[in-house]
Amino acid sequence: MVTDYHLFYMKIDATRDELLDEWGRExxxxxxxxxxxxxxxxxxxxxxxKVVRHFPWTDEELSLETTLIxxxxxxxxxxGILTINSQPAVNGKPSSDPxxxxxxSNGYVYQKAYLEFFLFNNKSKKHASIIG
Numbered sequence: 001m002v003t004d005y006h007l008f009y010m011k012i013d014a015t016r017d018e019l020l021d022e023w024g025r026e027x028x029x030x031x032x033x034x035x036x037x038x039x040x041x042x043x044x045x046x047x048x049x050k051v052v053r054h055f056p057w058t059d060e061e062l063s064l065e066t067t068l069i070x071x072x073x074x075x076x077x078x079x080g081i082l083t084i085n086s087q088p089a090v091n092g093k094p095s096s097d098p099x100x101x102x103x104x105s106n107g108y109v110y111q112k113a114y115l116e117f118f119l120f121n122n123k124s125k126k127h128a129s130i131i132g
Contacts, residue, residue, distance in 0.1 A: 011059045021050045030080065030120055037077035041070060057084075064099045065090075069113075082118040089113035 012019070023036055024046065039045065039052040041062070046052055066073070068088040076083055088111075090100045095107035102109065 012054050014054055019054060021048055022046065022052045022054055023056070024048075034077055034080050034082065037082050038074045041066070041077055041083065042074045068099065076115075076117065080120055083115060084118060085114075085116040087111060087114050 014022070024032055027033060035046065036052060040055050043051060043053075065088055066086070069086060073083050073086060088100070090109050090111045093100050093109045095101045095103045095105060095109055097109065100109050100111075
């Protein structure tokens with residue numbers, strides 16, 4: 001049944017008008033989308049002077065570990081690399097660390113960095129050659 005699909009249960013605490021104020025009532029170019037992504041990652045105001053607090057496919061706030069790579073993510077998004085999931089590298093932080101810690105006490109956190117993103121078609125060949 002379609003109502004069982006997880007996206008139907010999003011709990012965004014904003015009205016349609018508030019979301020349009022955050023995301024833009026009219027997108028005139030690709031860069032408008034890029035700016036919306038960057039404003040969301042940075043908690044910044046958009047061109048309508050509204051802070052972008054919501055994102056279309058998530059109803060959770062950004063993870064604290066995002067702050068470790070936030071400036072990079074903002075820059076990627078401003079350049080049209082639209083980040084949708086990421087994780088910073090962590091090398092031996094205690095499991096009690098307030099930003100990246102998890103798991104049992106007295107443990108250590110190790111994780112590789114990764115980045116998932118969208119690219120507009122006209123950018124994909126250029127970026128694919130850079131990534132290798």
